[in-house]
Amino acid sequence: MSRSDTTKPASAGAVVPAAERIEDVDVSSEMQGSFLEYAYSVIYSRALPDARDGLKPVQRRILYQMSEMGLRPDRGHVKSARVVGEVMGKLHPHGDTAIYDALVRLAQAFTLRVPLIDGHGNFGSLDDGPAAPRYTEARLAAAALAMTENLDEDVVDFVPNYDNQLTQPDVLPAAFPNLLVNGASGIAVGMATNMAPHNLVEVIGAARHILAHPDATLDELMEYVPGPDLPTGGTIVGLAGIKDAYATGRGSFKTRARVSVEAITARKTGLVVTELPYLVGPEKVIEKIKDGVNSKKLSGISDVTDLTDRTKGLRLVIGIKTGFSPVAVLEQLYKVTPLEDSFNINAVALVDGGPQTLGLRELLLVYVDHRIQVVTRRSAWRLARRKERLHLVEGLLIAILDIDEVIQVIRGSDDTAQARARLIEVFDLSQVQAEYILELQLRRLTRFSRIELEAERDKLRAEIEELEALLGSPQAIRTLVSDELAAVADRFGTPRRTVLTEAKPSIAGAGAKKAAALEVQDTATRVFLSATGRIARVDLTAGEVEVGESGAPRMSPVVRRSKHDAIRSVIDTTSRTEIGAVTSLGRLIRFSPVDLPVMPPASIQLAAGVRVADYLALPNRQEHVLALVSLQSDRAIALGTRDGVVKRVTPGDWANKPDFEIIGLKPKDEVVGAVQGGDDDELVFVTTDAQLLRFAADSVRPQGRGAGGMAGIRLAPGAAAIFFSSIPRDPAGEVVVVTVASSSGVLPGTDPGSAKVSDFAEFPAKGRGTAGVRSHRFLKGEDALALAWVGQAPARPVSPEGAPRTLPEAGARRDASGTPLDAVIGALGASIA
Incomplete structure (x- = not known):
């Protein structure tokens, strides 16, 4: 309700307002409206990122202003x-502390998977904050240029700044899906966001797939993005929560530190932590270990050294005390300390100005739609500019061709306006062309300028034609x-830093009271290495798994066959016994299978295993694991190289090293098996020119680790x-030879080629160092x-991704031609039967 009163003068000469208006309002309504305005401001202008560029307003303003300041990677900090x-002065009228905190986060390599700012100085650590802004320096990182490129080509809308004196981009062009790649965190009013970083290559692979297949399912996208890839590495255990988050936008997963058991001294063993869970610092871990030891929750730990x-x-x-199992102590650490930590995904971001909870598919769709719009607007802007320039160039060419008459027209005019009008009339020019001719410099009148x-x-016409064709084809824009x-x-x-496994989180139950109950039992297990590079294990029980004389696994009738992938190597061991992995660079890497994903014997799915390159942290992309070997067996390890060299080395006292060379390779040579x-046994070589050589293993005398081997097969x-x-x-069963021929002139994986399956008995044995016999006759083009x-x-053929393929029937002659295939075979291996 309102009330109006007219105030009378109280005394002569006094100045009193003529009228006074007082409004009575409901306090609850006023508070509700004001709070909603405040909440909307916090949600939209502060706490939540935009789903298109993955940036909060302050982050976007920092990158844009640094771009305007010219702080490029090739310039100084x-x-x-x-x-x-x-x-703060031009775009973000808030506290300098909030701006600096956002700038620091954009520069921290342990926070972002792809940092956007190149910081110089103390930008903090997981345990300590950064130095003051007067002590640090910054410039844009190379990736930030990809976020801000083409801003001058009308690719996004610009909006006024806080005082309407300047403009700023409403969103950045974002040449990569920053929200998925770098993640985000923020607390708004009534909602929050928390998103994990991912691998740039994997996310872009999924984005490209959804561009080509807009109806792609979540399972198809997860073939490209199997899970987060955290900046600090570590291991993610259990993938069910990740799939929930990708499907609904909400989920959780657990991360473990990367820990290895190493000999600290000749008589002391320790746990060495080289990677920690995301956003966990070493000082926090040390503090929790000390608290656990003092409270008797941890036992068997002698010391901790950073x-x-x-x-x-x-x-x-x-350090581990004598008599304690490192594996049991590690399980205690997983339970009590942040060596095992959880991460909750809450994928809330702004879409069309409002907050939404988005799954993986929705996030990718929002991003690719944004990029399609950016590329469309950029192409339209470039088309308009080229048309404008072509218009001027055509007018200038008219002037140069008739320059004498142009000069006469201009000299005969009284003023600029008359000259412009006469040029338009005489030469049929537009006003813009006439104005441009009037500004023509005399030095442009040479013959070379005309050329x-x-x-x-001609170049402009070609570019205009290309741009018009591009804008006329939505598919071309998507491409x-x-x-x-x-x-x-x-x-x-x-490369990916975080290993993904289906292993269960810490086995230490919440109700465990004794350290002995935390020990991992040293059970019999079988470790499988797949032909596509995945590794997993099966815990054995009596009668479930047997091994044939050839070393291939033979399952009991209750065990179903693997639906995916083929076996490259298999070994029987125990869960806590070290075994060896032989790589293509001639290295043997020791490791324990205790942390490998465990598959049920009744349904072996090698696709659920972990990538062996990630599990062993192979530093070289070109290095891959070829076989698993026992370090306790006295049987020799035979190796064959690409150059036809063969070597046998007997396991022995190989020192307590995590990895070492077992063959001296020549430059550009590598181990192929x-x-x-x-x-x-008999050793077998097969070459690219379809030669097969089999010879007795005892013709190769064992050598030491550093030896380079001897001649195995003579190569053409x-x-x-x-x-x-x-x-x-x-052998107990039939042995077959499978060969797949193709053309060396085509890209790998594009030509299925032809395949043949022959009986191994048809190939005669020969001596070591000979050329072998023909194993495949090439068809035309092969x-x-x-x-x-x-x-x-x-034999089991699979695609490069591990999906099953088919082979022709067995029984072909050893030197016969192959049967054309209908699909590409990526790898061959043994089958579980």
């Missing part, structure tokens, strides 16, 4: 305080977006060995073997 002042430095990176050494203008005209994403992935992509067998010029293995001299495999039937 400037004081962070200067950047903060520019952002050996982290800039050269070796994180290295936290936890340049004609070349520019261009996909190609640009691929270029970004090639430029900024890095490795197998552990006896003296009665230009040929190379592509397969090496061993076969028992008297000139080399792409794949070969020799082993106990049935």
Whole structure:
């Protein structure tokens, strides 16, 4: 209600307001409206990122203002305080602390998977905050240029700043899906967001797939993005929560530190931590370990030493007392300390100005729609500019061709306006062309300038034609977006750091009271290495799994066959016994299978295993694991190389090293096969020119670790060995030879080629160092073997991703031609039967 009163003068000469208006309002309504306005401001202008570029307003303003300041990667750093002042004064009228905190986060490599700011100075750590902005310096990182590129080509809308004196981009062009790649965190009013970082190459792969297949399912997208890839590495255990988060936008997963058991001294063993869960610092871990030891929740720990430095990176050494199992102590640490931590995903972001909870598919769709719009607007802007320039060039060419008459018209005019009008009338020019001719400089009147203008005209016409064709084809725009994403992935992509496993989180139950109950039992287990590079294990019970004489697994009738992938190598061991992995670079890497994903014997799914390159942290992309071997067996390890070299080395006292060379390779040579067998076996080589050689293993005398081997097969010029293995001299079952031929001139994975399955008995044995016999006759267009495999039937072909493929029927002659295939075979291996 309202009330109006007229105030009378109280005394002569007094000045009193003529009228006074007082309104009575309901306090609850006023508070509700004001709170809603405040909440909307916090949600939209502060706490939540935009789903298109993955940035909060303050982050977007920092990157844009630094771009306007010219702080490119090829220029020097400037004081962070200067950047903060520019952002605060022009775009973000809030506290300098909030701006600097946002700037620091954009520069922290342990927070973002792809940092957007190149910081110089103390930008903090997981345990300590950064130095003051007057002590640090900053400039844009190379990836930030990809976020802000083409801003001057009308690719996004610009909105006024807080005082309507300047403008700022409503969203950045974002050449890569920043929200998924770098994650986000923020607390708004009544809602919050928390998103994990991902691998740039994997996310872009999913974005390109959804561009090509808009109806792609979540399972298809997870083939490209299997899970988060955290900046600090570590291991994610259990993937069910990740799939929930990708489906609904909400979920959780647990991360574990990367821990290895190493000999600290000759008589002391310790746990060495080289990677920690996301956003967990070493000082926090040390503090929790000390608290656990003091409260008797942890036992068996003698000391903790932080050996982290800039050269070796994180290295936290936890000493184990004599008589305690390192594995049991580690399980206690997983339970009590942040060596095992949880991460809750709550994928809330702004879409069309409002907060939404988005799954993986929705996030990718929002991003690709944004990029399609950016590329469309950029192409339209470039088309308009080129048309404008072509219009001027054509007018200038008219003037140059009739320059004498142009000069006469201009000289005969009284003023500029009359000259412009006469030029338009005489030469049929537009006003813009006439104005441009009037501004023509005399030095442009040379013959060479005319040639340049004609070349520019032709180029502009070609570019206009291309741009019009592009804008007229939505599919062409999607293809261009996909190609640009691929270029970004090639430029900024890095290998995955976080290992994904289906292993259960800490086995230490919440009700465990004794340390002994935490020990991992040393159970019998079988470790499988797949042909596509995945590794997993099966815990054995009596009668479930047997091994044939050839070393291939043979399951009981209750065990179903694997639906995916093929077996490259298999070994029987125990869960806590160290075994060896032989790589293509001639290294043997020791490891324990205790942390491998455990598959049920009744349904072996090798696709659920972990990538062996991630599990062993192979530093070289070109290095891959060829075989698993026992370090306790006295059977020799046979190796064959691409150059036809063979070597046998007997396991022995190989020192307590995590990895070491077992063959001295020549430059550009690599191991193509490795197998552990006896003296009665036969060794087999297959080469690219379809030669197969089998010879007795005892013709190769064992050598020491550093030896380079001896001649195994004599190669023809230009040929190379592509397969090496061993076969028992008297195998229990049928042994087959599988060869897949193709053309060396086509891209790998594009030509299915032809395949043939022959009986191994048809190939005569020869002596070591000879050339072998023909194993495949090439069809027209074929000139080399792409794949070969020799082993106990049935052979199992798979695609590069591990999906099953089919082979022709067995029984072909050894030198016959192959049968054309209808799909590409990526790998060959043994089958679980």
